Amino acid sequence: MYCSLFAPHQALADPLLARLPDDADGAHDLAHLVRVWRNVQRIAAEEGGDRELLLAATVLHDGVHVAKNDSRRSQASRLAAEQARKILSSLGWQTSRIDMVAHAIEAHSFSARIAPQTLEARVLQDADRLDALGALGVARCFYTAGQMGNALYDPFDPQAHERALDDQRFTLDHFKTKLLTLREGFQTATGQQLAAQRHARLLAFREALLEEIGEAPVR
Structure with missing residues (x-):
């Protein structure tokens, strides 16, 4: 079904993918998992x-979907880890490797x-955070x-010169927060290099947006 999206470990990925829920949003979907895996491979090739x-x-890291504005958001990774333990245990994995x-x-x-x-935790954290940066980071942010109904920016004070940053209302604020x-x-x-x-x-995106709305960019 998933062809070779997770090559060269597709045989390992398939039973894990089959156990994932169907409620992932477009920022945490199969495409995100594939991108993180590619980042993992790139980093691990140098770091081990x-x-x-x-x-x-990688496949199980977003296994429990919790919306960004949900009060349980800080618990999402712990919930996903608990689910991963159950899945890997059912597949006969050793406890020590499940823990890792x-x-x-x-x-x-x-x-x-x-x-x-x-090392594996450091590699995964870097690989996942790379997907929150660059062009993909912009796309996922907006x-x-x-989805949350936020405005693009505050038309009265786009750069929050005279107000507190509020990325629950204004998307542009999330760049700074x-x-x-x-x-x-x-x-x-x-x-770090990537x-x-x-x-x-x-x-560059933030500066271009500010220019287009008539604001002088301030880093």
Whole structure:
């Protein structure tokens, strides 16, 4: 069904994908999982890591969907880790390896604020956060904001010079509250290099948008 989207570990991916729920949104769907896996492969090629553990953690890391504006948002990665434990246990995985996958899933989330303790957890966190940067980060940001009914920006004060930032109302504010801060938190050297490139794309988009609405960009 999924062809070779998760090559060269498709045989491992298939039974995991079959157990995922169907309620993922467009920012956390199959395409997102494929992109994160490609990021994982790119980072792991330089940094190392157990590919089987990384594949399982990648496929299952968003296994429980919690909306961005849900009060349980900070618990999403823990819920996904619990689900991953059940799935991998049913497939006969060793407890020690299940624990490693679960930790990587728990630690990947920005909102969970759990420090990654293993190489696999660091690789997955970097791979997932790369998808929140660059052109894809822009696309996902505005997609999610549209789902929540947010405005593009505050027409009276787009850059929040005289008001508090509020990314629950204004999408452009999310660049300052989160997206433009992500580059500093990358765990691996390879992830840091890739993040710097995508960070520059975020800045370029923000500056272009501000110019088009008649604002002088202020970093």
